[in-house]
Amino acid sequence: MGIKLWVLADSSNGYTVDFDIYIGRAAGRNVSKHGLGYDVVTKLIERFLNQGCHLFVDNFYTSVTLFKHLFTQGVPATGTIVETRRDFPHGMKNGKQWAK
Numbered sequence: 159m160g161i162k163l164w165v166l167a168d169s170s171n172g173y174t175v176d177f178d179i180y181i182g183r184a185a186g187r188n189v190s191k192h193g194l195g196y197d198v199v200t201k202l203i204e205r206f207l208n209q210g211c212h213l214f215v216d217n218f219y220t221s222v223t224l225f226k227h228l229f230t231q232g233v234p235a236t237g238t239i240v241e242t243r244r245d246f247p248h249g250m251k252n253g254k255q256w257a258k
């Protein structure tokens with residue numbers, strides 16, 4: 159178990175814009191088929207859709223599914239990703255090789 163504090167912060171000043179406390183599935187909070195990272199981001203960013211915000215996240219939250227969803231909602235996103243993820247586009251794997 160454990161407690162997780164999810165924070166949406168403004169990158170220009172570091173202030174907390176919104177947050178969510180997660181105490182696990184035992185608290186009756188189900189995770190969607192898209193995963194916990196997807197659920198966290200879509201909940202926290204909901205008020206800022208189509209307002210010109212750009213979201214930056216680390217690899218826990220990054221997924222092709224999430225970024226496609228955010229793009230359709232007017233929120234471009236940038237994030238780190240591990241190329242071993244299941245949803246990582248095959249044509250982009252072996253980045254070190256094609257980056258030469």
